[in-house]
Amino acid sequence: MEASTYIKRGASGRIAIKMGSRPERIMKWTVTTLVILTVIAFLLFDYTGLDLTTAIPETLDNLKTMFLEPALSHFTWGQAFYQLGVTLGLAFLSTILGGIIAFFLALLAAANLSKSWISKTVRIMVAFIRAVPTVLWVLIFAIAAGLGSEAAILGMLFHSIAYLVKAFSEAFEEVNQGIIEALRATGANWWHIVIHAVLPSTFTYLLSWTFLRFEINFSMAVAMGAAAGAGGIGFELFMASGFYFDLREVGMITYMVLIFAIILEVFSTKMKDRYFPAAK
Amino acid sequence: MSEKTIKANRKWHTIFFVFLIAVMTFASITITDFNIFHGIATLPKAIAWIFSNMWISQETWERLPTILEKLLETVLVSIAATTTGTVVAFFLSLMGSKTTGRSTIWGAFARFVASVSRNIPVVAWALILLLSFGQNSMTGYLALFVGSVGFLTRAFIESIDEASQSAVEALRATGATYFQIVFKAVVPQCLPQLISWILFMIETNIRSATLVGILTGTGIGYTFDLYYKTLNYNAVALVTFSIILAVIVIELMSNYIRKVII
Numbered sequence: 001m002e003a004s005t006y007i008k009r010g011a012s013g014r015i016a017i018k019m020g021s022r023p024e025r026i027m028k029w030t031v032t033t034l035v036i037l038t039v040i041a042f043l044l045f046d047y048t049g050l051d052l053t054t055a056i057p058e059t060l061d062n063l064k065t066m067f068l069e070p071a072l073s074h075f076t077w078g079q080a081f082y083q084l085g086v087t088l089g090l091a092f093l094s095t096i097l098g099g100i101i102a103f104f105l106a107l108l109a110a111a112n113l114s115k116s117w118i119s120k121t122v123r124i125m126v127a128f129i130r131a132v133p134t135v136l137w138v139l140i141f142a143i144a145a146g147l148g149s150e151a152a153i154l155g156m157l158f159h160s161i162a163y164l165v166k167a168f169s170e171a172f173e174e175v176n177q178g179i180i181e182a183l184r185a186t187g188a189n190w191w192h193i194v195i196h197a198v199l200p201s202t203f204t205y206l207l208s209w210t211f212l213r214f215e216i217n218f219s220m221a222v223a224m225g226a227a228a229g230a231g232g233i234g235f236e237l238f239m240a241s242g243f244y245f246d247l248r249e250v251g252m253i254t255y256m257v258l259i260f261a262i263i264l265e266v267f268s269t270k271m272k273d274r275y276f277p278a279a280k
Numbered sequence: 281m282s283e284k285t286i287k288a289n290r291k292w293h294t295i296f297f298v299f300l301i302a303v304m305t306f307a308s309i310t311i312t313d314f315n316i317f318h319g320i321a322t323l324p325k326a327i328a329w330i331f332s333n334m335w336i337s338q339e340t341w342e343r344l345p346t347i348l349e350k351l352l353e354t355v356l357v358s359i360a361a362t363t364t365g366t367v368v369a370f371f372l373s374l375m376g377s378k379t380t381g382r383s384t385i386w387g388a389f390a391r392f393v394a395s396v397s398r399n400i401p402v403v404a405w406a407l408i409l410l411l412s413f414g415q416n417s418m419t420g421y422l423a424l425f426v427g428s429v430g431f432l433t434r435a436f437i438e439s440i441d442e443a444s445q446s447a448v449e450a451l452r453a454t455g456a457t458y459f460q461i462v463f464k465a466v467v468p469q470c471l472p473q474l475i476s477w478i479l480f481m482i483e484t485n486i487r488s489a490t491l492v493g494i495l496t497g498t499g500i501g502y503t504f505d506l507y508y509k510t511l512n513y514n515a516v517a518l519v520t521f522s523i524i525l526a527v528i529v530i531e532l533m534s535n536y537i538r539k540v541i542i
Binding site: 022023026027030031034035037038040041042044045046047048054055058059062063066082085086088089090092093096127128131132133134135136139140141143144145148149150153154219222223226227231232234237238241242245247250253254257258261262265 | 301305307309312313314315318323325326329330334353356357359360362363364395402403404407408410411412413414415417418421471472478479487488490491494495498501504508520524527528531537540541
């Protein structure tokens with residue numbers, strides 16, 4: 001970032017002085033705009049039925065009950081683990097299927113491996129899919145496929161594909177162009193190039209990204225259970241809080257999700273350190 | 281190890297890995313009761329359904345002002361949650377970072393808070409808060425806020441650790457106070473990264489806000505849910521398209537800002 005002085009003369013011949021470089025000005029603008037929007041947001045919030053003096057102590061009290069006295073009352077431990085397994089299964093299936101499909105699409109989307117019009121088409125499609133929140137995909141599929149694991153997996157799959165295509169194709173584009181050209185010069189066909197040059201040099205990246213997506217899909221799967229009724233631990237969470245008002249059970253479920261998410265995160269951080277220590 | 285054994289080892293690793301994935305896939309299919317053929321078969325049906333039913337009809341356009349108002353609410357909630365979350369996350373990350381942290385206990389505390397608030401899904405926060413805050417924007421805002429603090433703290437700690445080692449040392453040598461170090465060395469160096477993370481968080485929050493909205497009955501998520509449940513698919517399409525548009529516009533804007541500042 002370099003600071004520079006812009007000298008421009010106005011209509012009257014005066015020198016207008018603007019300090020700072022373009023990045024600095026843009027940053028200032030961004031921060032100012034965000035602060036203004038935040039203030040507007042707080043002014044426009046719909047505070048219907050909200051009484052902070054009771055809501056805050058009540059929440060703290062609820063949190064205390066939840067986290068200090070967790071217990072299961074509407075289902076057994078076996079069922080709880082089964083439901084956690086369902087959530088994991090949803091996450092796993094959508095990640096693995098998404099990873100496989102995304103791999104092929106990313107080959108089409110990478111600018112150095114594909115024709116430019118194919119690459120652009122795939123990218124635009126993917127950007128469009130990514131812009132729709134996952135829960136909307138799940139709900140839209142739920143109408144056509146019926147509510148259940150199929151809708152949840154298809155919906156999460158769509159998003160996983162969109163996310164992974166972007167990550168994968170960026171990794172493919174970083175493959176040394178020299179290697180590809182060298183192979184091409186020997187008369188290797190497209191599949192040879194993919195299997196012998198692109199895949200070996202990007203495999204660890206692909207693995208890390210896929211695992212990162214698994215982490216995201218796990219929390220997504222919890223959310224789908226709650227919002228779209230796709231089953232699993234998220235649905236139990238929704239029932240416990242929305243129907244039974246059983247805070248202890250909410251606490252227990254939250255703990256289970258939390259512990260599992262932390263295990264996944266530790267694992268994924270380890271993988272990241274191992275496979276891209278020199279990232280950035 | 282000779283080349284041969286390495287190759288043999290790698291082969292075994294690959295076979296083991298593929299086998300493990302196959303087993304896990306099978307287990308997942310069993311436990312979730314996912315019929316893969318049915319799944320594939322419904323896909324074209326679903327897409328055909330989307331194309332035949334999700335058209336925006338003339339009378340839906342009349343709902344546009346309401347939808348836009350709700351969309352604006354959602355966008356504002358996401359931005360507010362991100363910016364206020366940034367303030368908290370900034371102080372937590374100062375405590376948690378290796379270069380600016382002063383005591384290990386507070387550092388561990390900051391990391392713990394970040395880890396817990398990040399790993400409890402936003403949905404769980406929404407449901408927990410809904411119990412006492414009721415159906416209003418505040419619930420959605422707080423749920424997003426907690427998640428943002430967790431995520432941003434982790435991201436900020438990484439940026440601060442990466443950027444500021446030498447500058448902090450230099451300022452410390454001149455006898456600068458803690459806050460002088462923070463505001464003259466750490467902040468200017470990390471600011472582009474921090475802003476980039478904030479923009480990313482806003483994008484993420486807008487997507488989660490829809491989800492949170494469905495649960496807490498606020499914003500565009502609630503509008504979607506309402507039309508969805510009353511089978512007004514034309515309006516559902518309009519809501520979906522307006523969300524897509526908002527997300528894409530914000531993504532393009534933040535991509536532009538990121539390109540200029542980094």
